[in-house]
Amino acid sequence: MSVFQYISGYIMPLMILYIVVSGIVHKVKIYDEFVSGAKEALGVVRNICPVLVGLLVATGLLRKSGFLEMLVSLVAPLFEYIGFPEEVLPLIVIKMFSSSAATGLLVDLYKEFGTDSYIGMMSSICLASSETIFYTMTIYYSYVGISKTRWTLPGALLSTLTGTVAAWLVCGM
Amino acid sequence: MLNIIWGSMLVVAIVYGIFLGDIESLNEAFLDSSSEAVSLCITMLGIMSFWMGIMEIARKGGVLVHLAKFMKPLLVKIFPGIRDNDKALEYIAANFAANIMGLGWAATPLGLKAMKELKKCNNREDGVASDEMCSFLVINISSLQLVPVTIIAYRNQYGSVNPTAIIGPAIIVSGISTIVAIIFCLIMTGRGAGK
Incomplete structure (x- = not known):
């Protein structure tokens, strides 16, 4: 067990302890407030559920139909040309849609190349420093009924691209 | 925007799956993915209920x-x-x-x-x-x-x-x-x- 894993194990319990104790200190009716806050979750998840079904089915179809693979293999030569490891490419594309699918791919890469290899390191860093763009956007925007997302997608793509290039450069050093 | 993205995801995936891909796994994807979404929601409901309760205390405190x-x-x-x-x-x-x-x-x-x-x-x-x-x-x-x-x-x-x-x-x-x-x-x- 490394130090960081050890420390991060304490983050959540300590956060909760801090919040509860400061609630007691400020004479908050903590259990009543807890229940009234927790009650809202049902409504939130009820709103999210249909959205998630729509998104995950669309993502699942793209993956299972073989379209994503085809897309990746189409652009792979270009990336190979500039020296970007093409093995990491599917990971970055799929991470935009689904976190669980990306994790599955990450494990495959670990098994094939080893966790501490160049590809293992780079894919770890890429996954650690990116978010699921489409998942996040659909959940947050559909919750408040937004359909015109303006410059959210370009911004998100730009930051993902920056992260990918940065990971590539950092791993090359 | 989301309407267009979602629509094109479905159309592209189905058309590609029918003509060039694997029709079996395409059919599988409908079932698997939708039940994956619901089980994710159930997990989410538990954790989210807890955190929304804690956050209410954090706000009041x-x-x-x-x-x-x-x-x-x-x-x-x-x-x-x-x-x-x-x-x-x-x-x-x-x-x-x-x-x-x-x-x-x-x-x-x-x-x-x-x-x-x-x-x-x-x-x-x-x-x-x-x-x-x-x-x-x-x-x-x-x-x-x-x-x-x-x-x-x-x-x-x-x-x-x-x-x-x-x-x-x-x-x-x-x-x-x-x-x-x-x-x-x-x-x-x-x-x-x-x-």
């Missing part, structure tokens, strides 16, 4: 107010439109803090509440995202996490000699992508204000 006060100088630069909306500032500050500490499950309900507050002070027409909403999501997506706990756990599980070796590089990389995201948001927000 003044923890969120402190956090918001601490981050306000930075936040009002990125979100100029909510200078006077304390609730939105509180939720955004708490969402960023939870993300940075790697508490993704706690961050989502806070982020949704922040979106609801942002909606109240959105003076665009219905269904159009405000600058603040765009900025909030772009920065959220840029990933603020300091210690990628799950990835480290996977590295450990799959026999890495040094699972935590990625912490330094990951902080640098997500730092760079977050800075670029913030600069992009400042430019886009500034451009809108000038018009």
Whole structure:
């Protein structure tokens, strides 16, 4: 067990302890407030559920139909040309849609190349420093009924691209 | 936007699956993915109920107010439109803090509440995202996490000699992508204000 894993194990319990104790200190009716806050979750998840079904089915179809693979293999030569490891490419594309699918791919890469290899390191860093763009956007925007997302997608793509290039450069050093 | 993206995802996947792909696994995908979504919702319901309860205590106990006060100088630069909306500032500050500490499950309900507050002070027409909403999501997506706990756990599980070796590089990389995201948001927000 490394130090960081050890420390991060304490983050959540300590956060909760801090919040509860400061609630007691400020004479908050903590259990009543807890229940009234927790009650809202049902409504939130009820709103999210249909959205998630729509998104995950669309993502699942793209993956299972073989379209994503085809897309990746189409652009792979270009990336190979500039020296970007093409093995990491599917990971970055799929991470935009689904976190669980990306994790599955990450494990495959670990098994094939080893966790501490160049590809293992780079894919770890890429996954650690990116978010699921489409998942996040659909959940947050559909919750408040937004359909015109303006410059959210370009911004998100730009930051993902920056992260990918940065990971590539950092791993090359 | 989402209508077009979702529609083209479905059409492209089905057409490609029918003509060039595997029809069996295409059929599987409908069933698997929809039940995956529902089981994810059930997991989410438990964790989210707990965190929304805890966050209500945090709000009433003044923890969120402190956090918001601490981050306000930075936040009002990125979100100029909510200078006077304390609730939105509180939720955004708490969402960023939870993300940075790697508490993704706690961050989502806070982020949704922040979106609801942002909606109240959105003076665009219905269904159009405000600058603040765009900025909030772009920065959220840029990933603020300091210690990628799950990835480290996977590295450990799959026999890495040094699972935590990625912490330094990951902080640098997500730092760079977050800075670029913030600069992009400042430019886009500034451009809108000038018009």
